[in-house]
Amino acid sequence: MSDETDLDPTEPQILPLDAWHRAKGARMVPFAGYTMPVQYEDGIMAEHLWVRESAGLFDVSHMGQLFLSGDGLDDALEALVPADVRGVKPFAQKYSLLLAENGGILDDLMITRWEDGLYMVVNGAVKYDDIGHLRDHLPDAITLNQMDDHALLALQGPKAAAVLARLVPGIEALVFMTGGRFEWNGVPLWISRSGYTGEDGFEISLPAEHAQAFADALVAEPDVKPIGLGARDSLRLEAGLPLYGHDLDEETTPVMADLGFAVASKRRREEANFPGAARILIEREQGAIVKRVGLRVDGRQPVREGAAVLDADGSEVGKVTSGGFAPTLGTPIAMAYVPLALAAHGTRIQLTQRGKVHEATVTQMPFVPHRYVRSGGK
Template identity: 70%
Template structure:
């Protein structure tokens, strides 16, 4: 997309995904999300959520930005912008990391993969153009950044995902969580990682746009696979305690406040050298003034994003994500509270339609992750 097209994107209208017609033919109810028409549901959010927990759900996440970084010293160059140890990332391995502003605030969360000859980066669709601009501004001129806009991204998630995908691409079965490999399908070069954003075992598959529909059809022809919409993706990631950028994370929140301290690698904690290091390392040492926490909600009334949180009559924080959790059987939420209110078991209240709803601070995830990890790892 040219700069002129970018500037006029809002005026022109919402973009369509390569699989737009496929989703509509499957009965997908389309909504605007991150600048694209995307399916929010097919059969219903609760049914799709539970299907993914028990079988395999196919999600279209082609709105996300797929980038490729190459050139000598690419890993070291990226390390100047994120707090992860990218240089130590071995070929075929992935790492969750964060693009930071100068104050240590989170510009985006992303996945970095060492693909052998280059680094693959997946960024959030809502801010991908801002991310690309930031990377081009701050990376050295001899580092090449390519936007893979000729590729789509599918996520196959759930306990039966490995059986289904291995019928099409046998190499998938040999991967464990956060591993990547290249493979071929029907003459197309594809990339597969054992990862996802539902808390379930699963895979993300990058493949050329022209191959997306045939690949999706091949998967959905299997008894254990159904297409799943954005609604269930949101409820699944909420149960898994996974933040959504633009809601639970933004430029004002640093990684420690966002409960993402694990993304700051040991070497980077010792050496620093990333944006906002003084603030972030200070919060790691002495504690952040606020923290993202999980909330178990009493009763059946969902507590949504934007609801204010109270300790007695004192406003202490805000809900950033919330809704009914099908696998929990109750409403849950996540939000930000002061450090002294972040201990699991702490009783607080949320304001919903002028009424106070009792909540209890809870450890996340609400539903245990079921990633397939390396034996003994």
């Protein structure tokens, strides 16, 4: 395929809003090849609760924004992902997975139909791997542009729509997993009603040179505060959303990850022409050996990634992949991969971390109900 992007990820990367974050009192940490704000002066717990009650502004410009175009694009991409790409309507979004030949997950991503191609958002930590994979496997007729001159902001929380509508009238007509083109003071915006917190919210792609002015306009609203990576992680954990490189990896199939909805298209299943289709379809019918589940942990001490799941004999049979304290619930929660025999809701299991045994109960996810605004107001 033809390529119009610089794939060198070795240089240190700075967010377009780096100085803005520091001026707001952010504590900056390395993440996904960038220096990013983990929290501001109020702290992670306060930021988390603010998003649940009001509106939080996240800088997610580390994510890869890609634009794909060319003849035969839909069919070419369907050879790499299990989604019904052909069926994605204009300005609609679809969650999908970039798959390895063994059916393992190389990345999870969002695909959106634009007027003349497909806009794709991929995870920051693996975006260069994704670009390389796409370049290697898509035909020459397809052009890939990395939109590295664009920032990506996320405004999340129950007051996000009202706040954003004051700056960008018309966005309130969007529903979950749809987007549109808008303007703010002459600046072109791509806005989708989506996010990674389980709350209602929006993601805004805009030229990086205008990101600071737009961020200033948002936080000038009394209902908006800047929010860091720490609260983003606790919010997505409460929402039961997996994080690539932690809950998803190349050894994990969509069925193991409880992401069977990503293989929901009857046509795609019948054609079975996506990577790892034979394995994934068998697992879909018969069940995988292990499954991602939610856990409510007894007591107050969080159990972190890497803790072992034990069977009745004390043998290790699984791993915790994400864990922490849930501020909304006031209790520790986690996600783990466990054998199917232990995956039923209500099952009591044991975890061990640093020599200490913790009791936990398998529970349904999301831990906190999603509050997406869907078509029909549901």
